Amino acid sequence: xxxxxxxxxxxxxxxxxxxxxxxxxxxxxxxxxxxxxxxxxxxxxxxxxxxxxxxxxxxxxxxxxxxxxxxxxxxxxxxxxxxxxxxxxxxxxxxxxxxxxxxxxxxxxxxxx
Amino acid sequence: xxxxxxxxxxxxxxxxxxxxxxxxxxxxxxxxxxxxxxxxxxxxxxxxxxxxxxxxxxxxxxxxxxxxxxxxxxxxxxxxxxxxxxxxxxxxxxxxxxxxxxxxxxxxxx
Numbered sequence: 077x078x079x080x081x082x083x084x085x086x087x088x089x090x091x092x093x094x095x096x097x098x099x100x101x102x103x104x105x106x107x108x109x110x111x112x113x114x115x116x117x118x119x120x121x122x123x124x125x126x127x128x129x130x131x132x133x134x135x136x137x138x139x140x141x142x143x144x145x146x147x148x149x150x151x152x153x154x155x156x157x158x159x160x161x162x163x164x165x166x167x168x169x170x171x172x173x174x175x176x177x178x179x180x181x182x183x184x185x186x187x188x189x
Numbered sequence: 190x191x192x193x194x195x196x197x198x199x200x201x202x203x204x205x206x207x208x209x210x211x212x213x214x215x216x217x218x219x220x221x222x223x224x225x226x227x228x229x230x231x232x233x234x235x236x237x238x239x240x241x242x243x244x245x246x247x248x249x250x251x252x253x254x255x256x257x258x259x260x261x262x263x264x265x266x267x268x269x270x271x272x273x274x275x276x277x278x279x280x281x282x283x284x285x286x287x288x289x290x291x292x293x294x295x296x297x298x299x
Contacts, residue, residue, distance in 0.1 A: 078232065109286065119233070121286035132285035166232050168287075176282055177223075180232035
């Protein structure tokens with residue numbers, strides 16, 4: 077158990093809909109990262125937040141957005157969903173130690189029908 | 190980030206040591222070598238990391254060559270539960286992301 081929690085575990089929705097994925101980092105970790113894993117793309121970095129502020133962006137679509145709240149949990153919002161958004165979405169967190177090892181949550185499996 | 194090259198797959202006998210190679214010939218002096226594994230669509234699991242010295246923890250050992258152009262992850266006594274995709278990643282510590290390649294699919298056989 078990494079200490080990172082994600083909800084829900086599974087999500088089934090229809091094209092055009094909007095969903096919110098939630099992540100709670102390990103206690104004390106200030107950074108949260110979101111990754112997407114689809115069958116054809118592998119694990120891809122989406123976005124990072126540090127102590128409530130966006131720190132870095134990767135291959136995140138404009139239809140996707142995220143935020144980190146004062147209690148450090150984070151939400152990833154996916155809107156106007158398409159079939160190709162079906163994937164595993166992982167959250168990771170890291171602390172303030174120099175080497176910033178990332179620890180991953182169990183993921184949310186999203187299926188868009 | 191430096192790119193890494195890993196074998197696509199490898200088999201290992203249960204109870205034997207599994208040696209997973211990784212080439213990272215373009216690694217920079219400030220890049221660490223990280224190893225993660227992913228067991229059947231679970232979240233990637235951190236295994237170990239190092240800069241230039243060999244490292245050991247309760248899960249594995251990491252051997253980095255003196256020129257740092259390659260490394261080997263050693264699982265000392267592989268079990269069936271070690272069957273997973275293993276990812277070798279090089280990363281500047283201050284960098285924000287992990288860049289996952291295709292990894293090595295390791296199958297431990299009884």
